[in-house]
Amino acid sequence: xxxxxxxxxxxxxxxxxxxxxxxxxxxxxxxxxxxxxxxxxxxxxxxxxxxxxxxxxxxxxxxxxxxxxxxxxxxxxxxxxxxxxxxxxxxxxxxxxxxxxxxxxxxxxxxxxxxxxxxxxxxxxxxxxxxxxxxxxxxxxxxxxxxxxxxxxxxxxxxxxxxxxxxxxxxxxxxxxxxxxxxxxxxxxxxxxxxxxxxxxxxxxxxxxxxxxxxxxxxxxxxxxxxxxxxxxxxxxxxxxxxxxxxxxxxxxxxxxxxxxxxxxxxxxxxxxxxxxxxxxxxxxxxxxxxxxxxxxxxxxxxxxxxxxxxxxxxxxxxxxxxxxxxxxxxxxxxxxxxxxxxxxxxxxxxxxxxxxxxxxxxxxxxxxxxxxxxxxxxxxxxxxxxxxxxxxxxxxxxxxxxxxxx
Amino acid sequence: xxxxxxxxxxxxxxxxxxxxxxxxxxxxxxxxxxxxxxxxxxxxxxxxxxxxxxxxxxxxxxxxxxxxxxxxxxxxxxxxxxxxxxxxxxxxxxxxxxxxxxxxxxxxxxxxxxxxxxxxxxxxxxxxxxxxxxxxxxxxxxxxxxxxxxxxxxxxxxxxxxxxxxxxxxxxxxxxxxxxxxxxxxxxxxxxxxxxxxxxxxxxxxxxxxxxxxxxxxxxxxxxxxxxxxxxxxxxxxxxxxxxxxxxxxxxxxxxxxxxxxxxxxxxxxxxxxxxxxxxxxxxxxxxxxxxxxxxxxxxxxxxxxxxxxxxxxxxxxxxxxxxxxxxxxxxxxxxxxxxxxxxxxxxxxxxxxxxxxxxxxxxxxxxxxxxxxxxxxxxxxxxxxxxxxxxxxxxxxxxxxxxxxxxxxxxxxxxxxxxxxxxxxxxxxxxxxxxxxxxxxxxxxxxxxxxxxxxxxxxxxxxxxxxxxxxxxxxxxxxxxxxxxxxxxxxxxxxxxxxxxxxxxxxxxxxxxxxxxxxxxxxxxxxxxxxxxxxxxxxxxxx
Numbered sequence: 024x025x026x027x028x029x030x031x032x033x034x035x036x037x038x039x040x041x042x043x044x045x046x047x048x049x050x051x052x053x054x055x056x057x058x059x060x061x062x063x064x065x066x067x068x069x070x071x072x073x074x075x076x077x078x079x080x081x082x083x084x085x086x087x088x089x090x091x092x093x094x095x096x097x098x099x100x101x102x103x104x105x106x107x108x109x110x111x112x113x114x115x116x117x118x119x120x121x122x123x124x125x126x127x128x129x130x131x132x133x134x135x136x137x138x139x140x141x142x143x144x145x146x147x148x149x150x151x152x153x154x155x156x157x158x159x160x161x162x163x164x165x166x167x168x169x170x171x172x173x174x175x176x177x178x179x180x181x182x183x184x185x186x187x188x189x190x191x192x193x194x195x196x197x198x199x200x201x202x203x204x205x206x207x208x209x210x211x212x213x214x215x216x217x218x219x220x221x222x223x224x225x226x227x228x229x230x231x232x233x234x235x236x237x238x239x240x241x242x243x244x245x246x247x248x249x250x251x252x253x254x255x256x257x258x259x260x261x262x263x264x265x266x267x268x269x270x271x272x273x274x275x276x277x278x279x280x281x282x283x284x285x286x287x288x289x290x291x292x293x294x295x296x297x298x299x300x301x302x303x304x305x306x307x308x309x310x311x312x313x314x315x316x317x318x319x320x321x322x323x324x325x326x327x328x329x330x331x332x333x334x335x336x337x338x339x340x341x342x343x344x345x346x347x348x349x350x351x352x353x354x355x356x357x358x359x360x361x362x363x364x365x366x367x368x369x370x371x372x373x374x375x376x377x378x379x380x381x382x383x384x385x386x387x388x389x390x391x392x393x394x395x396x397x398x399x400x401x402x403x404x405x406x407x408x409x410x411x412x413x414x415x416x417x418x419x420x421x422x423x424x425x426x427x428x429x430x
Numbered sequence: 431x432x433x434x435x436x437x438x439x440x441x442x443x444x445x446x447x448x449x450x451x452x453x454x455x456x457x458x459x460x461x462x463x464x465x466x467x468x469x470x471x472x473x474x475x476x477x478x479x480x481x482x483x484x485x486x487x488x489x490x491x492x493x494x495x496x497x498x499x500x501x502x503x504x505x506x507x508x509x510x511x512x513x514x515x516x517x518x519x520x521x522x523x524x525x526x527x528x529x530x531x532x533x534x535x536x537x538x539x540x541x542x543x544x545x546x547x548x549x550x551x552x553x554x555x556x557x558x559x560x561x562x563x564x565x566x567x568x569x570x571x572x573x574x575x576x577x578x579x580x581x582x583x584x585x586x587x588x589x590x591x592x593x594x595x596x597x598x599x600x601x602x603x604x605x606x607x608x609x610x611x612x613x614x615x616x617x618x619x620x621x622x623x624x625x626x627x628x629x630x631x632x633x634x635x636x637x638x639x640x641x642x643x644x645x646x647x648x649x650x651x652x653x654x655x656x657x658x659x660x661x662x663x664x665x666x667x668x669x670x671x672x673x674x675x676x677x678x679x680x681x682x683x684x685x686x687x688x689x690x691x692x693x694x695x696x697x698x699x700x701x702x703x704x705x706x707x708x709x710x711x712x713x714x715x716x717x718x719x720x721x722x723x724x725x726x727x728x729x730x731x732x733x734x735x736x737x738x739x740x741x742x743x744x745x746x747x748x749x750x751x752x753x754x755x756x757x758x759x760x761x762x763x764x765x766x767x768x769x770x771x772x773x774x775x776x777x778x779x780x781x782x783x784x785x786x787x788x789x790x791x792x793x794x795x796x797x798x799x800x801x802x803x804x805x806x807x808x809x810x811x812x813x814x815x816x817x818x819x820x821x822x823x824x825x826x827x828x829x830x831x832x833x834x835x836x837x838x839x840x841x842x843x844x845x846x847x848x849x850x851x852x853x854x855x856x857x858x859x860x861x862x863x864x865x866x867x868x869x870x871x872x873x874x875x876x877x878x879x880x881x882x883x884x885x886x887x888x889x890x891x892x893x894x895x896x897x898x899x900x901x902x903x904x905x906x907x908x909x910x911x912x913x914x915x916x917x918x919x920x921x922x923x924x925x926x927x928x929x930x931x932x933x934x935x936x937x938x939x940x941x942x943x944x945x946x947x948x949x950x951x952x953x954x955x956x957x958x959x960x961x962x963x964x965x966x967x968x969x970x971x972x973x974x
Contacts, residue, residue, distance in 0.1 A: 240866065247861045254854040261847035268840035275833045282825060394867045401873060 055079050058176045058191065060169040061089065065161055069093055070122045072168055076191045083192060090194045094122060097168055100175075103186045111336045111374075112381030113181065114389060116174035117325035119167035127157045145274055152270075159310060163318070170322075221335050223342075231379070237386050238334055245327040252320035259317055262309035269302035290426065297422040301415060308411045315404035323393060330389050337382050340375040347371040652678035652757050654772070656750040659742045662693075669693045672746060674753065676772050688773060697749055700771045704756070707765070747897060751905060800918070820917060827910045834903040841896045848888035855881035 055078060062073035075089045101118035104110050131153055138146055175181050273295045280291030347368040354364035658673040675689035757763045757772075855878045862874030 240864070243864045244861075247857065247864050251854065251857040251861050254850065254857045258847065258850040258854045261843055261850045264843040265840065265847055268836060268843055271836045272833065272840060275829060275836055279826075279829045279833065282822075282829070390867065394870050397870055398873070401877065 056176045056182055058169075058172045060165055060172070063161070063165045065122075065124075068124075070161075070164065072165065074172065074191060078191075082188065088192060088194070090191065092190070094119070094168075096190065097171060100186055100190050101171070104175075104181065104184065105332075107184075110181065110184075111340070112333070112378035112385070113178065114326070114329045114333050114385045115181075116171055116178070117322075117329050119164070119171045120321075122160075122164040124157065124160060127153060127160060130156075142274075148270065148274075163314075217335075220339065233383060234334070234337070234379070238338075241327060241331050241334060245324070245331055248320055248324045248327055252317065252324050255312070255317045255320055259309050259313045262312065263306065266302045266305035266309060269298045269305065273298035273302065293422065293426060297418065300418050304411050304415045304418070308408060311404065311407045311411070315400045315407070319396065319400045323396070326389065326393070330386060333382055333385060337375070337378045340371065340378050344368075344371040344375040652676065652763070654750065654753045654757060656746050656753065659746050669695075670742060670745075672749060674772065684773065690773065692771070694745070694749070696771065697752065700756075700767060701752075703767050704765065707767075744901070747901065748905075751901075816917075816920075823910060823913060823917075827907065827914075830903055830907050830910065834900065834907055837895065837900045837903060841892050841900055844888055844892035844895065848885045848892060851881050851885035851888060855879070855885060 057077040059075055060072045061075040064071045064073075070093070072092050072094075073089050074092050075087075076083070077087045079086065098118055101115065104115045134146070134149055134153060175184075175187055181187065276291045276295040276298070280288040280295060282288065347364070347370075351361075351364040351368045354361045653676070655675050656672050657675065659670045660673075662669055662671045671691045671693050673689050674692050675687070677687045756768060763769075858874055858881060859878035862871045862878060865871040865874060
């Protein structure tokens, strides 16, 4: 892990006001710090992202620079945020999911094996499809990583983090290694402890109504989003299956049609064409749904998890505070170690209040962001579906007309 | 054979031709003229062109066996004969024309088009069951028939909401041919029903002109529907009784409209009777729906789950289609068994169709024997046309099977899609509920509602796909099997013919030898045997 001798600790009194949170998940920050992923290269089993920064901040050596990063380095950055006590009061933007090309790689392999059994056209068609799919997954993963970076850059506090700057600037390998087995095991245990703790903490009734309400809300919301996300995934998969079937039927009809040249066969050919076109539309519909709906839900799944984590941390701080209070009382009653107890109580109190304050703001922002993101994506989804449906309708009508005309 | 097939006919049409070929061969055996064969080929060619419209329907109709005509003269009133020279001499009469009912009944409802199965006035003259085929004109008048009606069911989409677009052949057009004039010495014992699956209305007009008879005024429709599946009985002895309603104006039936209750084994019994009567003379008997032990057991046990309801519905529509196909066939309609099936309220229980009965096992053994036979008989296919047709049929069969599986997967996936969409709709609704921002909450609820509607649509589409397309395909796959069965029959009869000939040969030789040896008594015996063998030979030839 790299350490740099830059000034320590983020500056809480940030002069930059919170710029208007952008309505979409990809936040557009002000010109002081703009981050994006300008390029990505997919090698055999890893993806190399080119992170491009444009900044007017003084602590960067240049105004515009690029580095190459891999997925593990993103994860490292995220974990460093999570582990940092200072950020306990903020919703940490969720880490981007691992780029997962396994599914399409498998399919490519299967395709290669089954090459002999299909006709040439079928093979090329399937290959094209697979390539398109691969490309789509690739684009998605790039977008996810970009969103993460932008969220961090937009957050007034997090953007000042050293590690973030290092991440953006250090143009040599960060030598971040993925967690080895021991560390993964540690993580696992930590998670178990944390979830047990979480249950305990959640049981504590909160003083503040706002937080209490948020807690129940978030819990419920998180579960429902999880459910919706899973169901939407299934739906989109079935949709893709249907469109693939169209393809197969079209191919068979085509062979049937080319056997003879009677009218029925011309008919077959027409239908086969129609099916191919409809298939394309259907596939696009499925893809759009995937993009707008499923991704949205997945993202908010992760975000709500992050929000839950925030609440957990706050709850933990509250418990600590109360414990410290109790300890103080005990110390006072015993007149022993009063000073120690007092200081620890002070610390806890401060921590708790700090967290509460920032958490409140964060949660409100979370809600605004969420509403805006849903609105944008749902509207876009509806518009796209409408457009595709119209296109589909037109296609079917014209085909029907042609067929009727021939009869 | 000197015929050129301008456009390659599709295999289904070929069935018609195949059967008509059979008929002609028989005719040839009788008339002893090779030219008829050629003629016949021309005719069948024409038919193929005509029939190329709807493959499906052709198959159902295709059989025709030309029986020996008594006096061998075609009534002069068939102007059609004029276009098909020598037909008259061949004494060829027959041929039925049916509208192709290619659509599923359900689609009938959907489409507004009349689906009228018209038949020839079977009662026009007792001795002339079938009018001469009009195909002759068809051939001459339309060489590139536009399939006015294409199996629109092919497309699952609403494109083909009017799946049945059949041009109903008006009786008047056909009347003339059939007419009840006593003069035409039409005495075909078995009508040769060469079906024209799809005929252009234009062609009909012309036919009308060419035939100057006046219309008879009868309509030849017979409309069958299978409905109201009811469960009768309890436990393992329960069965589903279906109501078979027939609406007809044919005079062979006593009433205009009647309905009876039948159960599945009755249908199977009918089919086996028809098969035993007609298969070996070359008709294609429409195949009955298959027995499904699992499905029926579920129904018997009384589970009310949707899968058993679906099964019953599937079976009901299959039975309906089966009956329709059967009655479309003019010969089969004439059959007393069919009429009894449709009319009489009580039918003797067809026990032999039970899955685990003695008859069932016998059937299986027979099937196995047939399969072995098929492999051993190597028929010298002298008719290259037949060979080609067989090849085409094989191809068609393969393709249809593939298509059928793809369509089944499609149906399956669509059903899945609809289920998943429903689940998502519920989930979105819940999400909307828990969202406290009102506008977003409303939006999400609306999304949920839309998704629900989409789910319904998908379900409907899946059903449409299934009933219109997939079932039809499976029907045709089975029909093709039946056709292949007919091919096999042909092979068998050829084999028998060969055997009979060989036997005859041997007997002749034996007789010659005996003559040499001057054993008068043995000679007499041999002569008797020969006499017995000869008719056997000619019968076999006929059957071929």
